[in-house]
Amino acid sequence: MAVDKYVSAAITAGKLENAALCNGARVIGMVATEELAADGDASIYRFFKGVSGNLIPINIKVYVDDAVTEAVDSDIGLYEQNGGPVIDADIFADSLDLAPAGGALRGTVAGVTETPADGMCSVNIANLTKKIYEHAGHTELTAKAGYDICLTTNTDAGTGGTITMIATFLEG
Numbered sequence: 095m096a097v098d099k100y101v102s103a104a105i106t107a108g109k110l111e112n113a114a115l116c117n118g119a120r121v122i123g124m125v126a127t128e129e130l131a132a133d134g135d136a137s138i139y140r141f142f143k144g145v146s147g148n149l150i151p152i153n154i155k156v157y158v159d160d161a162v163t164e165a166v167d168s169d170i171g172l173y174e175q176n177g178g179p180v181i182d183a184d185i186f187a188d189s190l191d192l193a194p195a196g197g198a199l200r201g202t203v204a205g206v207t208e209t210p211a212d213g214m215c216s217v218n219i220a221n222l223t224k225k226i227y228e229h230a231g232h233t234e235l236t237a238k239a240g241y242d243i244c245l246t247t248n249t250d251a252g253t254g255g256t257i258t259m260i261a262t263f264l265e266g
């Protein structure tokens with residue numbers, strides 16, 4: 095039997111719903127590029143500073159150039175802002191392969207065509223509507239003023255190179 099219903103339980107119950115989850119919200123984009131040097135394991139690159147916990151991350155793309163080597167285990171996660179400690183280093187992505195052979199290359203080099211790495215590959219489908227503070231394990235009352243979104247290289251970036259992160263959020 096066919097159904098005809100709103101997928102939001104709040105709307106079905108006649109209650110208010112977050113606009114981002116039912117009829118649209120403003121999109122916010124961020125982009126940052128970093129030139130990596132050959133670094134040691136566990137280097138932290140703070141791509142976005144003080145991001146509002148009320149934003150809903152919907153897409154994080156990570157691109158590298160052909161100079162990046164050996165960065166085959168990198169994470170994307172949340173840290174407290176202003177150089178603060180880790181909240182969850184791999185909440186968005188765990189063990190990303192950012193070496194060009196891993197496919198995160200921008201452009202086409204030696205037959206490998208542009209395919210950004212999915213910087214949200216670790217987020218369960220059921221959690222794609224969560225706000226940043228919820229991904230951090232916080233509540234509306236315990237949310238931080240802002241969060242840093244960081245890339246951590248768990249393996250040495252080898253010869254270095256360029257990494258660009260492009261993130262898209264919905265205003266929640």
